[in-house]
Amino acid sequence: MGSNSQMKIEKGDYGFVLEDVPHLSDYIPDLKTYPNPMRFNPAYSVVKQYFIDDDDTVPEKVVVNKNSSRGVHFRRAGPRQKVYFAADEVHACIVTCGGLCPGLNTVIREIVCTLYHIYGANRVLGIDGGYRGFYSKNTIPLTPRFVNDIHKRGGTILGSSRGGHEKSKIVDSIQDRGINQVYIIGGDGTQKGAAVIYEEIKRRGIKAVVAGIPKTIDNDIAVIDRSFGFDTAVEEAQNAINAAHVEAESAENGVGVVKLMGRYSGFIAMYATLASRDVDLCLIPESPFYLEGEGGLFEYVEKRLKENGHMVIVVAEGAGQELVAQSSSITAKDASGNKLLFDIGMWLSDKIKAHFAKKKSMPITLKYIDPTYMIRAVPSNPADNIYCTLLAQSCVHGAMAVTPALLAGLCMVDKLIFRSVLMVFVDMQRIVDHHNTVVITDRMWARLLSSTNQPSFLRPKDMIEFQKAEEQHQQQQTTTFNQCVVGWRKQQRQQFRNKGRLQSVPMFKLQLANGLTF
Numbered sequence: 007m008g009s010n011s012q013m014k015i016e017k018g019d020y021g022f023v024l025e026d027v028p029h030l031s032d033y034i035p036d037l038k039t040y041p042n043p044m045r046f047n048p049a050y051s052v053v054k055q056y057f058i059d060d061d062d063t064v065p066e067k068v069v070v071n072k073n074s075s076r077g078v079h080f081r082r083a084g085p086r087q088k089v090y091f092a093a094d095e096v097h098a099c100i101v102t103c104g105g106l107c108p109g110l111n112t113v114i115r116e117i118v119c120t121l122y123h124i125y126g127a128n129r130v131l132g133i134d135g136g137y138r139g140f141y142s143k144n145t146i147p148l149t150p151r152f153v154n155d156i157h158k159r160g161g162t163i164l165g166s167s168r169g170g171h172e173k174s175k176i177v178d179s180i181q182d183r184g185i186n187q188v189y190i191i192g193g194d195g196t197q198k199g200a201a202v203i204y205e206e207i208k209r210r211g212i213k214a215v216v217a218g219i220p221k222t223i224d225n226d227i228a229v230i231d232r233s234f235g236f237d238t239a240v241e242e243a244q245n246a247i248n249a250a251h252v253e254a255e256s257a258e259n260g261v262g263v264v265k266l267m268g269r270y271s272g273f274i275a276m277y278a279t280l281a282s283r284d285v286d287l288c289l290i291p292e293s294p295f296y297l298e299g300e301g302g303l304f305e306y307v308e309k310r311l312k313e314n315g316h317m318v319i320v321v322a323e324g325a326g327q328e329l330v331a332q333s334s335s336i337t338a339k340d341a342s343g344n345k346l347l348f349d350i351g352m353w354l355s356d357k358i359k360a361h362f363a364k365k366k367s368m369p370i371t372l373k374y375i376d377p378t379y380m381i382r383a384v385p386s387n388p389a390d391n392i393y394c395t396l397l398a399q400s401c402v403h404g405a406m407a408v409t410p411a412l413l414a415g416l417c418m419v420d421k422l423i424f425r426s427v428l429m430v431f432v433d434m435q436r437i438v439d440h441h442n443t444v445v446i447t448d449r450m451w452a453r454l455l456s457s458t459n460q461p462s463f464l465r466p467k468d469m470i471e472f473q474k475a476e477e478q479h480q481q482q483q484t485t486t487f488n489q490c491v492v493g494w495r496k497q498q499r500q501q502f503r504n505k506g507r508l509q510s511v512p513m514f515k516l517q518l519a520n521g522l523t524f
């Protein structure tokens with residue numbers, strides 16, 4: 007997997023590109039269709055236009071220059087006139103994989119209720135404990151009654167796990183049970199697994215839909231602007247930041263350090279910081295920093311303490327990993343093969359304490375708070391609940407009709423400016439190939455810098471690199487994100503070898519990778 011060449015691309019006038027999703031009819035001819043039962047549903051009878059036009063698409067980018075081409079579009083999600091399953095034919099299952107995230111139960115609840123109440127389908131199974139549950143555990147029958155209250159609980163009533171993705175055993179289980187709709191809720195790893203399952207289902211010629219619902223508390227799944235649970239996580243993080251602030255404010259030279267989630271992207275840290283206004287320094291994986299010397303972190307901490315008497319630092323779990331790596335060589339992986347990160351929060355706290363202990367003239371009191379699992383375990387907030395409902399409903403509509411095929415990897419483009427949410431169907435390849443990251447040359451990061459007044463940790467020579475990058479960018483770089491990250495990491499490793507510590511980091515490469523102008 008992982009090559010865009012497998013994607014269904016359609017081109018139109020003025021540079022219009024449709025990144026389409028596969029369809030069951032791609033490999034099963036002469037599929038029978040049925041009128042969508044929604045048209046007989048009293049709840050929807052007053053809705054003027056409840057079916058989505060098959061040709062409706064949603065642009066990937068909201069802002070387009072008047073002289074530029076129309077760009078990439080996705081199929082708009084929503085109910086279609088015709089469906090490919092009769093109600094009594096549907097045999098669905100739902101599985102949740104990967105780390106926990108607020109909203110999982112809401113998505114499960116709404117898939118079940120949409121299948122039952124809108125499509126009259128009443129055979130829905132829960133797979134217990136992630137992918138391995140397909141072949142090693144009993145299933146859980148799901149009914150609207152069973153799932154009625156589950157959105158009020160954190161976690162997932164189905165359980166989750168890492169590892170255990172055994173393609174043949176999973177597809178055997180799907181085939182043996184006669185399951186024809188597989189709803190898979192999980193992060194990038196899960197969706198890679200979903201893509202593998204779809205390919206095997208297709209290879210075997212089974213009439214079954216694989217519909218992926220992207221889950222990531224880190225908000226780092228490509229294409230989608232906001233993932234479910236993210237809003238809740240930002241809200242919940244405020245409790246930890248407030249506590250750190252109270253502790254810091256109450257001590258002389260008090261420093262509060264809060265570690266928030268975000269393996270490869272600092273979205274939670276950035277938004278939680280912007281929302282709080284009590285944070286003096288936010289560190290994210292995308293923006294390298296250094297401790298010692300002019301313009302370094304210690305200098306800034308000292309300055310803030312002199313000015314304010316206290317300070318709060320928010321650090322994303324993936325930040326500064328290169329720095330910690332210099333003093334530790336342990337590299338462990340979880341059951342899914344994800345690299346386990348060093349505890350940057352603890353490491354940074356120790357470094358700051360040691361620095362000021364050496365200084366003697368400025369004793370500090372530092373408190374470190376790691377609310378990671380407290381944040382992940384809460385039920386979703388009302389905004390996320392509504393969002394989960396839309397996601398789940400769109401996913402079922404997709405499975406029933408539009409794209410009864412691949413991971414009708416159901417994503418959304420969140421056009422907040424219009425106060426509405428547009429759901430789209432996206433080929434899973436798009437999600438599998440890339441991660442969303444905070445673009446540190448974007449306005450949002452600048453807003454953060456101006457809100458905290460923290461240094462950007464960029465040195466003059468970094469700025470020169472930025473300018474060079476801009477020139478290169480003008481010449482239309484085609485460098486892919488992955489290549490850039492690999493190149494960037496290689497260069498970092500080289501710097502460690504050469505100089506013993508990070509001197510400058512060509513962050514421009516990441517921006518180029520995201521295809522953004524400065």
Ligand SMILES: Nc1ncnc2c1ncn2[C@@H]1O[C@H](COP(=O)(O)OP(=O)(O)OP(=O)(O)O)[C@@H](O)[C@H]1O
Nearest residue numbers: 104105168169170171192193194195196198199342
């Ligand atoms: N490349 C892959 N091919 C097949 N299965 C995979 C792949 N990567 C991960 N999986 C499976 O997907 C499941 C979840 O993966 P993982 O633990 O990486 O979590 P995730 O979905 O990325 O969510 P999180 O954001 O919490 O990490 C696991 O069961 C794992 O075995």
Ligand SMILES: O=P(O)(O)OC[C@H]1O[C@](O)(CO)[C@@H](O)[C@@H]1O
Nearest residue numbers: 104105106223224267268269340
């Ligand atoms: O401890 P666990 O459950 O393996 O997961 C931790 C990881 O999961 C995430 O919350 C993503 O789901 C990351 O932010 C974090 O690194």
Ligand SMILES: [Mg+2]
Nearest residue numbers: 104193194195
């Ligand atoms: Mg993952």
